[in-house]
Structures are given as structure tokens and as C-alpha cells.
Amino acid sequence: MHDIPLLLCALHSFAFAAFHLAFWKLFDWKRELARVDLPTRAITQILNLRLVYVFLGIGMLCLLFPAQLRGTPLGRAVLWFMLLFWVGRTVEQFVFLRINRPIVHILTALFVLGAVLFAWPLLAA
Structure with missing residues (x-):
């Protein structure tokens, strides 16, 4: 049986990888x-592709190594890394993308969801 919180973390990461591929x-x-x-053109595209790579890698870690993510200091550090990634991304949304549109608010909620999802296995450990 899958670890539900980490399965949800993986799905969230894969969804953001797909979203970034659609940019x-x-x-x-x-x-x-x-x-x-x-x-600027090159850096924008390169950074976006590296972000896709990170999301795919994190998603795979969540699927393939749930016990290690929950039960080792390195695994918990990875979860904290992603938790802080999503908290930081949420803050950056308010700093850099001050657009009052429903899609922006939905994205902000999805960033908060990422923080919550990656916090879940840390709290349950």
C-alpha cells in the first residue's frame, strides 16, 4: 500500500512538472x-526545464522512497526543503505577481497546498 501523504506530494509535483512543460x-x-x-530568453527556458527536472525528481523520490523520506534525517531534510520551497514560492507570488485574477489566486492556493502536503509526512512522523 502507498503512503497517502507522499503519494499526494508526488502527484502535486508531477502536476507542476506538467504545468511547467506547458509554459x-x-x-x-x-x-x-x-x-x-x-x-534572458535562454535563462528563462533553462530555469523552467530545470524546475521540471526538480519536480519530476521529487515526485519519484516520494513514490520510490517513502520510508526513507519519513524515517531518515536526509529524507526529512528533503521534505523540509520542499516545504520551504512552497512557502517561499507563495511569498514570491505576493512580491512579484501582484495581479488580482482568479487564476493567480488558484495558483497561490496550489502553492500553499504544496507546503501543506510536504508538511504532512513531517507532522505524522
């Missing part, structure tokens, strides 16, 4: 990024 189409990056210089 090219969602934000019309072919046209939009053509407006900025090459380094």
Missing part, C-alpha cells in the same frame, strides 16, 4: 521571449 504554449513563449535578448 511554452500557455504563455506563447515563442513570440513573447523573442522580445527579450538571447541570454
